[in-house]
Amino acid sequence: MPESPPDLSSRLPRELAVELLTLARAQGADFAEVYAEHSVVSAFVLEERRIRSSEYSRGQGVGVRAIRGAQTGYAYTDGFSPDDLREAARIAACIARDAAPGGPPRVFAVVDAPPPFTLTAPVALTLEAERKVEMLRRADAAARGHDPRIHEVSTGFADSARGWLVANSDGLWAEDRHFLARLTVTAFASEGDVRQHGFAVGGGSVEAAYFERERTPEQVALEAAGVAVTLLRAEEPEAGTYPVVVGPGWGGVLVHECFGHGMEGDVIRKRSSIRAHQQGQQVAAPGVTIVDSGRVPFSRGSFRLDDEGTPAQRTVLVEDGVLVGYLWDLLNARLTGNRPTGNGRRSSYRDYPLCRMTNTFIEAGPHDPADLVGTVKRGLYCRNLGGGSVSPADGNFSFQVTEAWRIEDGRLTAPVRNATLTGNGNDAMLKIDGVGNDLVIEGSTGSCGKDGQWKPVGVGQPTVRFTGITVGGTRA
Amino acid sequence: MSGPRRETRPLDAAALARLGADAVARARRAGADHAEACLESLRSFTVRVHGGAIESLQQSVTRGLGLRVLVGGAQGFVSSTDLEPESASGGHPLDELVRQAVTLARFSTPDEANAFPTPAEAEDDPPPDLDLVDPALLELPAERKIEMALTLERVALACDPRIRRTDGAGVVTRDGHAVLVNSNGLMRVSSATTVSASVTPLADDGAGKQQTGWYGMVQCRLDQLEDPEAIAREAARRALARLGARPVPTARVPVILAPEIAAAWVGEMFEAFSGEAHLKRTSWLTDRLGETIAAELVTLVDDGRRPRAVGSEPFDGEGMPTRRSVLIERGRFTTILYDHYHARRVGTRSTGSAVRGYASTPRIGPHNLYVEAGGESPEAVLAQVDRGFYMDDQGSYGFNPTTGDYSYQAQGFWVEGGVKVHPVEGVTVASNSLDMLRNVAAVGSDLRFLGSVASPTLLIAEMTVSGT
Numbered sequence: 027m028p029e030s031p032p033d034l035s036s037r038l039p040r041e042l043a044v045e046l047l048t049l050a051r052a053q054g055a056d057f058a059e060v061y062a063e064h065s066v067v068s069a070f071v072l073e074e075r076r077i078r079s080s081e082y083s084r085g086q087g088v089g090v091r092a093i094r095g096a097q098t099g100y101a102y103t104d105g106f107s108p109d110d111l112r113e114a115a116r117i118a119a120c121i122a123r124d125a126a127p128g129g130p131p132r133v134f135a136v137v138d139a140p141p142p143f144t145l146t147a148p149v150a151l152t153l154e155a156e157r158k159v160e161m162l163r164r165a166d167a168a169a170r171g172h173d174p175r176i177h178e179v180s181t182g183f184a185d186s187a188r189g190w191l192v193a194n195s196d197g198l199w200a201e202d203r204h205f206l207a208r209l210t211v212t213a214f215a216s217e218g219d220v221r222q223h224g225f226a227v228g229g230g231s232v233e234a235a236y237f238e239r240e241r242t243p244e245q246v247a248l249e250a251a252g253v254a255v256t257l258l259r260a261e262e263p264e265a266g267t268y269p270v271v272v273g274p275g276w277g278g279v280l281v282h283e284c285f286g287h288g289m290e291g292d293v294i295r296k297r298s299s300i301r302a303h304q305q306g307q308q309v310a311a312p313g314v315t316i317v318d319s320g321r322v323p324f325s326r327g328s329f330r331l332d333d334e335g336t337p338a339q340r341t342v343l344v345e346d347g348v349l350v351g352y353l354w355d356l357l358n359a360r361l362t363g364n365r366p367t368g369n370g371r372r373s374s375y376r377d378y379p380l381c382r383m384t385n386t387f388i389e390a391g392p393h394d395p396a397d398l399v400g401t402v403k404r405g406l407y408c409r410n411l412g413g414g415s416v417s418p419a420d421g422n423f424s425f426q427v428t429e430a431w432r433i434e435d436g437r438l439t440a441p442v443r444n445a446t447l448t449g450n451g452n453d454a455m456l457k458i459d460g461v462g463n464d465l466v467i468e469g470s471t472g473s474c475g476k477d478g479q480w481k482p483v484g485v486g487q488p489t490v491r492f493t494g495i496t497v498g499g500t501r502a
Numbered sequence: 503m504s505g506p507r508r509e510t511r512p513l514d515a516a517a518l519a520r521l522g523a524d525a526v527a528r529a530r531r532a533g534a535d536h537a538e539a540c541l542e543s544l545r546s547f548t549v550r551v552h553g554g555a556i557e558s559l560q561q562s563v564t565r566g567l568g569l570r571v572l573v574g575g576a577q578g579f580v581s582s583t584d585l586e587p588e589s590a591s592g593g594h595p596l597d598e599l600v601r602q603a604v605t606l607a608r609f610s611t612p613d614e615a616n617a618f619p620t621p622a623e624a625e626d627d628p629p630p631d632l633d634l635v636d637p638a639l640l641e642l643p644a645e646r647k648i649e650m651a652l653t654l655e656r657v658a659l660a661c662d663p664r665i666r667r668t669d670g671a672g673v674v675t676r677d678g679h680a681v682l683v684n685s686n687g688l689m690r691v692s693s694a695t696t697v698s699a700s701v702t703p704l705a706d707d708g709a710g711k712q713q714t715g716w717y718g719m720v721q722c723r724l725d726q727l728e729d730p731e732a733i734a735r736e737a738a739r740r741a742l743a744r745l746g747a748r749p750v751p752t753a754r755v756p757v758i759l760a761p762e763i764a765a766a767w768v769g770e771m772f773e774a775f776s777g778e779a780h781l782k783r784t785s786w787l788t789d790r791l792g793e794t795i796a797a798e799l800v801t802l803v804d805d806g807r808r809p810r811a812v813g814s815e816p817f818d819g820e821g822m823p824t825r826r827s828v829l830i831e832r833g834r835f836t837t838i839l840y841d842h843y844h845a846r847r848v849g850t851r852s853t854g855s856a857v858r859g860y861a862s863t864p865r866i867g868p869h870n871l872y873v874e875a876g877g878e879s880p881e882a883v884l885a886q887v888d889r890g891f892y893m894d895d896q897g898s899y900g901f902n903p904t905t906g907d908y909s910y911q912a913q914g915f916w917v918e919g920g921v922k923v924h925p926v927e928g929v930t931v932a933s934n935s936l937d938m939l940r941n942v943a944a945v946g947s948d949l950r951f952l953g954s955v956a957s958p959t960l961l962i963a964e965m966t967v968s969g970t
Binding site for chain 1: 555579581599606667782783788899902904905909928930
């Protein structure tokens, strides 16, 4: 049931925003911010050939942040009751104590910035529930029809509309809307005692027509079913350290985890990231350029304004192997004398903003992807990765590989199951010895977690070859 | 530095129950055959410190409502945080919500198994008092919580000159109420408190390499929390012990899983014991109920009624009584866990395993999931390993719930002659859960609950360590 986000400025009028910002600085905070949000999520799940559940969730409320130096006070309320909001502002204000009140905010100026792309018919506003349910049935039928060994399929369709408003004591006033949609398919295959599953996704910040024109339910389903069936004959990976080629698209989760997190402004300011000392240094192999951009068309990680009201931008982190820039949110930019880069993001009004990536990717290079595989004598080709994680302070990272192939004498010879890649982010980007010309930015899937907050992100890369990565497996 | 003077209170349980009953009544009037409301009101306080000062203070009261309706056997679900009696649109916000739920139900497939428990089905002896509310925690002033967090960091920094900074320390407290009410006349009200404390010291080797230590826990009651100074010292010890870590050559060797690593594995295995996975035949334990799947040393339990445990609740997310279920008894797979829906599908009674928050429909999940303690001290377990790996940290991803395949990035120590000889990083440890369960060669006596999933030290006779 399509529904338009309400006009938040009527629920949080400017006079009330002024009052709240004044209250939040009444004890001497240098900076205050009020953030109002309304979001709706619609979801349908098909399992065992039935629509198990049809769901709708609404969340709305207001968060108030006060900052004194490097210290943040935060409180929020569910809903818009003015008395509750005043109480939240008074609680947030307590981060500063016994200093002179900061006074009222500067006169508001509305942030104006061009959108990175325009949605004329976002899913959440235009796609009827009947159509969503029909897509699930189509995906289910396609996955089951792919191969008799597919015995179970779970599909889900979810879309969301989030409208928000932010005002701060520096006089910033910004409003934006964000629309997401995602179709997921998990196909389960079995043959004898062997069971496997495959997973695939379509979506992003997309038009309703995307699911007919660009990525149909059948395409998503066949991808999931194909992986599940292929893995039935997969062998255990050979354990050890050897050349690894990672395919284009979602493989960029590797650069997100093992490089991007260490470039976020909070860990740079606090100098807990090894990258804090590496400005101007060679941190990746020559020819490797790494970018974070909130302006990739139709990606989940894109937006016009970040959640603090800063326009999204393209930030080059590494140019030809040399570290040239970091990511900054308002707080960390202000404390370090840098300019915010549009990376202040929050998972909802219940959380204060953190410095977060948007769409992070390795730029295209000169190589033919076929040559990158063709010149490997013995190695692993990772067509798709699953989840990954990193500890930014020590650099240890790992990734689950969901679809991999053994490379022998330059050819993909056998599918491989249960592989995990591990290494240290400090040197992983230095081990790249080939960058393909086939950049794909995957903007349908990613969610990145940090301090308990989850945010949609895009990741990307062309085909990339590493001279050696440690591959986990059971064949010693 | 002192904290906020103001305190906010969650909605009291009685108000929450009235709201739930009202929502169910409105849903019935709107055309639902059956309705069920799940409500939560939660107060939370979070302090994070860094560099000897408060980094952030966060305080909030959350409330929310989730409503399931059945119309002709088909399910619709809505949730909202907007529980104010007057909405901007004029009408009662609950009426708008229940209309949504009833409308949504018609898109779902009618299913005879969809139902909410009746009071008779959910009958229970008088539920025990699980002692899940700590009055001392409710009264703990913000200043004390801030002081605890500052102590965590200060003590960690003072442990050793090589610990020059931390990635922060934090203390979180929560208290609140949950209400479950359905149109069969079932009403459940529960309350709980939790407190958690943790710190992440960073040890510096003097040559540009840092190692991370982390230690912390979440408990129901303040007196269950280790002293902040002890938590800090343990975290610092972990960071320092990792200095000089290096990979080892690839080998198949015995692997000792430290309690937290064993617990993480147990948590990943949970899904294989869920009735949903068995109905769909999507797990590596499909068709194995009643079989011996593990070494006789292994007994795996899920217990919703451990007193003073963070995973406990007297009733599950559908109002069914929780219980203690033995999933693996001395090696034999003895119990599959069910919520009400999946139990009806196979003609059995729910095991009280429906878990949920207000914003989601119930799913089968664990309460307090643990491996029962064995008889050997962790030192005695270590002493059995002539040449192997002691694993005490891991990456976040590496488990395949369909196959039971296990493959994690690992940190820990190389072991020779029953002694940890040097720290290790840059390796992975891999096997398959069925092989691991069968290969459990020793179970430690050191079972402790630092959260809701726990295990003592486990020795696995053989796994593949992948390194250089």
